[in-house]
Amino acid sequence: MPASGWGRQGLAIGRLEFRRTVRALRGDSARLALIGVVAVLFGLMVLAGTWLILEFGNQIPAGDVSNVVRGSVAIQWLFAVFISAQRAGSRHHSIDQESLMLLTVPVRAVALGLLSAECFRALAYFAVPVALLGGAFVVSTGSPLMAPFLVAAVLLFLATALVIGFVLGLLAKLLVARYRVVAENKSVFSLLAVVVFVGGYVGLQNFGGQGVTALLGWLPFSWVVDLAVIGSPFAGSLPRAAAMLVGGVAWTAGGLLVVERLGVALWFGDTVEDAVAAEQARIDTGAAADPLAAAVAPVPLPAIGQPAHRIAQRSVVVARRNPQRLSFLVLPVVLLGVSLVNVAQTGVGSILALLPPLVVVALPWLAGAVFGLNPLGDEGAALPATLTSLASGRDYAVGLALPGLTLGLPVAVLATVATGLAGPYAPLEVAMLGVIALVLTPAAVVIAPALGMAFPRYDPVRVGSDREIVPPSLSAVVLYSLTLGVPGTVAAAATLAPAGTRGFLSLFVGVLLALPFGFLAGQGVGPAREIATWLGQVGAEIAAVPVQTVRWAGYVLPLAVVCLLAIWAFGAVTRRFRGHTLD
């Protein structure tokens, strides 16, 4: 095979891999929906930014590019390196159908294929926003000469970050393949790497100050700014721009060769991973009289009838041994944490005041979601065996609920009370919050499987390179969050801030709900005017309700609704399990 063809082959591999990514995404409606939501939000921000640049870009005072600006770009470059390294180390360290590829094309073509595929994926997400924002800048500052340099700068930013990210990722994978101690503790090392980087990144972003940022401006990769502003009213350093242009290309080419060498060592070399996995697969429960009970220890599952108990034990063991299956929980938990910090930073309330109402809803939510949000999908290939077992629908419902209840209830109640006592709340309010946790958790562990069975998901998604998990369907997650979150939040809000809750409800009904009807009335739709007026009156009446009434009604009614939903959910799980078929 002519070696000169490796470039063409590599790009062909990259195109195919990218096309496969797109096709896989098309078939994954949940991920597609999530990306759609993010795209809409992010797209609105980009459009707003584009408009702002078009309107006011020409008013930005021209000047020199400072080291602070370069440093800010360097921080983003480091972030791109981290993401690239993480993806290379966990997922893209080898190509699919490796044996076919390695026996068909040179290794360099495979290396280029991996890199170019990742480059295409990145461009698919960022090309349009960058083009819009960059184009707006070019237009508003009237500097068309800038355009080619801007494009070159963006491509070099991407290529240099991708290449070093892949080198680091493959190097990490190679260490795992070669050294037993690394292979045995790879999860710990991965976690450490994430904690160190994210800690450093957040620290730099929030606490580094301009001095540290300016220091990062000396990193050569930040000089893409100097390249990007050529031809614009902003003056960068031409020597730095030239160094970036030449050095960036050389860096990328050199990086490709290093990726190739690492690839040869990784793809053709021996690995200790299989031996380590075989050792770690050996479980020390065989000698126990009851191996499954031994595997569950020290989780104190209460002793109940055998089928239900066994289902509960299996849920705990599977979750413990395959924690990746809970990765779907990471996003909501991170979003919640970020929202909490943001709210606290903007001064709406202190973290201590916000934590109790958050904990009282979030922990019961977790208790239900961890074990029961996709019970049929979690069964995987074992579903026929479970369906043809003697477990009744009631056994199944109890078995699914038991782990969340055993582990979640004490944690939810104690954490709620502890955060409540640490916050600025009276003992009665803390006790009322504790009761909310006491009601929400048992409800959550039966509502989650009921919705999970009504909206099951069976298609696995890949986590890392070698494990597939079946996350819950988006419908189940959203409905479960609403079913539990809305009553829980209303009850907590009515307890801690009855006047505010009354004001919000009054505004919600009297203004927000009435708004569309008011609009329709304006268009001449007769009945809409009456509805809008009625809603306005209801809003006004809510505003006149005594605070104590709001507190107790807002507390008792949502909890009663949750209890009724839980009763329905238990029956639904029981019926669905026995009636479920593989049709």
Next chain:
Amino acid sequence: MTAIETTDLTKRYGSTTAVAGLDLAVPEGVVYGFLGPNGAGKTTTMRMLTSLTRPSNGSARVAGVPVDDRERLIERVGYLPEEPPLYTELTAREQLTYVAGLRGLPEEATRQRIDELLDRLDLTEDADRRIDAYSKGMRQKTAFVQSLLHDPDVLLLDEPTSGLDPRAARTIREMIDDLTDAGTTVLLSTHILPVVDEHADTVGVLYDGRLVAEGPPGDLKRQADTGAGDGAGGADERTLEDVFLEVTSEDPAADEATVEGVTDAR
């Protein structure tokens, strides 16, 4: 008594008919070889017989229990689907203990039975390793043990020897014989025709959702049209593979060649 009985059993998925009017009558204590090309409807039939799929039409009884009565049916049947129904995070011993618990089997006796079966299938050494570290054959063996743990009256096996080495495959075949000797009825679906030839009392060939031939393997071979009576070879020389190819051929000429005298269900 009839262990498996179906009347006009039909399954449709939209406009596609997976199983069309299947009539079966399998007596107790026999091995019924269930053959057919890929997509013929064998797995769908097995799922209907285990209540995992609802028939679109017709009826079926397994061990005397209608298939729409899952509560009673599942006590009497064991099922090994083509993909071993296992939790890969558990060890084989944990998996079997789990399923025994779901079936409410007595713990001490079950432990002994699990040990015996694991030992017979050479799995004792690996019984405390996680299933995700198992080979395909080891998974298959574990799932096989799981399917007969509760001593079912009727056992439905979908490719039970798939992925097994010759020694393990032989052990499984011997266990199947032992089961039928003890009165269990086995519905055996496999593409390994010599296994059916050797062990099945009756063979049924499903093609395009229809039963196109049925009878004891010897009778099917003896009375197959091709070459019969021309002195080219008798039943001893003809194989079940010849019969299978004949009755599942789409060639119109071959289509006319029937396995006469047995039960030609076409």
